[in-house]
Each structure stands twice: as C-alpha cells, then as structure tokens.
Amino acid sequence: MALTQIDHVGESEEMQECIDSCFECTQACEWCADECASEGEEMAECLRLCRDVADLATMHARFMVRNSDYSSDLAAITADACEECADECEQHDAEHCQVCADVLRDCAETCRNMASA
Numbered sequence: 001m002a003l004t005q006i007d008h009v010g011e012s013e014e015m016q017e018c019i020d021s022c023f024e025c026t027q028a029c030e031w032c033a034d035e036c037a038s039e040g041e042e043m044a045e046c047l048r049l050c051r052d053v054a055d056l057a058t059m060h061a062r063f064m065v066r067n068s069d070y071s072s073d074l075a076a077i078t079a080d081a082c083e084e085c086a087d088e089c090e091q092h093d094a095e096h097c098q099v100c101a102d103v104l105r106d107c108a109e110t111c112r113n114m115a116s117a
Contacts, residue, residue: 014117015064018075018110022061025082025107029054032089032100039094046092049085050100056081057107064114075115082108 033050036043060078063071086104089097 014110014113018114019061019064021107021110022057022064022078025057025103026054026061028100028103029057029085032096035094035096043092046085046088046097049081049088053078053081053085053104053107060111072115072117075111079108079111079115082111 029050033047033054036047036050056074056078060071060074063074068074082104086101086108089101089104092098
C-alpha cells in the first residue's frame with residue numbers, strides 16, 4: 001500500500017500541503033547544509049540554521065500526521081525558523097542557498113496557515 005492511499009483521519013488538504021512542504025523543506029535544508037559545510041566558516045550560520053529547520057520541519061510534519069495537540073505551536077515555531085533561515089540563505093549567491101530560500105518561504109507560509117487554523 002502506498003502512503004498516498006492511507007487515509008489520515010481529520011487530515012485536511014491544507015494539512016497535507018503543509019506536511020508535503022515540511023518534507024520538501026527538510027530535503028532542501030539538508031542539501032543546503034551539506035553544500036555549506038564544504039564552503040568554509042562564512043557559511044556556518046547558514047549551515048546551522050538549515051539543520052535546525054530540517055529538524056523542526058520533520059518534527060512538525062510528524063506531529064501533524066499524528067494530530068498532536070502541540071502541532072499548531074510547533075507550526076508557529078517552524079514558520080519563524082524557516083523565515084530566519086530564508087533571510088540567511090538569501091544573503092548568499094550559491095544556487096543551493098537560493099533554492100533553499102524559496103522552499104523555506106513556501107514552508108513558512110504553509111506552517112503559518114496551520115498555526116492559525
């Protein structure tokens with residue numbers, strides 16, 4: 001059975017969009033952090049923020065899937081972290097940072113929607 005066939009009780013289209021966005025964000029942040037690791041000390045803040053966001057986004061997606069009462073609080077924290085990380089990534093010309101910043105902005109928006117739901 002494919003995961004797309006699993007019917008999560010109470011999962012809205014908005015929630016599924018946020019879950020997908022969080023996992024895409026995790027992938028982009030892990031890629032960006034890995035690339036930043038080889039680019040020197042000036043990328044340390046970008047690397048650190050990307051790793052923080054990757055962990056938060058993954059955790060938030062997991063909390064949404066299990067309908068945790070803490071999901072909306074975690075959504076707000078994840079959105080804040082995404083925005084801070086996007087601001088950092090946008091300061092760098094590297095392709096991985098620019099791609100990551102775009103994904104982060106999308107994730108922040110979907111998380112904000114979940115935080116206010």
